Amino acid sequence: MIFSKVTAFAALLAPLAAATRNSTSVKPSGHYDNEAPGCTSWYVVKPGDTCQGIAGWFQVPYDNIYSLNPDINATCTNLIPDIAICLSASPRPSGFVTSYLPTANATTLPRSVPVAAVETPAPEAVAPTVAAPPADEIRSGVVPECKRYYQVFPGDTCESISLAAGIAMTDFMRWNNAAWSCKDLALGSYVCVGL
Structure with missing residues (x-):
């Protein structure tokens, strides 16, 4: 019984989550100064966000959050709500993960x-x-x-x-x-x- 409640709860949260986590291809006014050149997609950080969570939301490799946003520290404790981070860039910066063997x-x-x-x-x-x-x-x-x-x-x-x-x-x-x-x-x- 508890498993069906958890599944139902997750299903209820899904539309809310989808509505509140969107990327944009238009560069937001508030963003980190030292983002990867050629950034093509951004996400505006929300209170409580983590690098791990953002990488998961947008299905980007965790390490790309750092390679695209060098101003974010190694422990991801300096994310600032309402400031955008880069999610993708073209051409790819060094350190960008494109595949795993x-x-x-x-x-x-x-x-x-x-x-x-x-x-x-x-x-x-x-x-x-x-x-x-x-x-x-x-x-x-x-x-x-x-x-x-x-x-x-x-x-x-x-x-x-x-x-x-x-x-x-x-x-x-x-x-x-x-x-x-x-x-x-x-x-x-x-x-x-x-x-």
């Missing part, structure tokens, strides 16, 4: 956490793929047939991870069938997000 069987998802689809340019990067993480870093209770993993980062919740992975919360809970609760996600551990 795929490897066998398993996938680790990016740290981004998209909540709803928004109208943005199509992402140019692919989620990084790697071999299965070391067994001692996989959260207890993960099903053995798991093929895609997500590494838990600060601020992650079961709901945000399932949304980022594009999977139902019921699948997330079934694939991570353990005696731990969603309030007990171990930072740095890997959870299953795909079979």
Whole structure:
């Protein structure tokens, strides 16, 4: 019963999220001074935004937030509400991630956490793929047939991870069938997000 309530709650939030997170191709008046030359798309920061969340909303690689906006510090603690950040540029600045090399069987998802689809340019990067993480870093209770993993980062919740992975919360809970609760996600551990 709780899973259907969580899924229903996420579905209710999706239209609100989509309506409040939009990029623009018109350069806003308030923006960081040291953005990448040739910026073609911006997002105006809202109170409470994080680099991780913005990267997820707009499906851009997390590292691109920094390469396109050198004024943003490494811990992303200097985002300023109502100031725009660059989301894409042409030509690409150095350090811009355009693809990751795929490897066998398993996938680790990016740290981004998209909540709803928004109208943005199509992402140019692919989620990084790697071999299965070391067994001692996989959260207890993960099903053995798991093929895609997500590494838990600060601020992650079961709901945000399932949304980022594009999977139902019921699948997330079934694939991570353990005696731990969603309030007990171990930072740095890997959870299953795909079979």
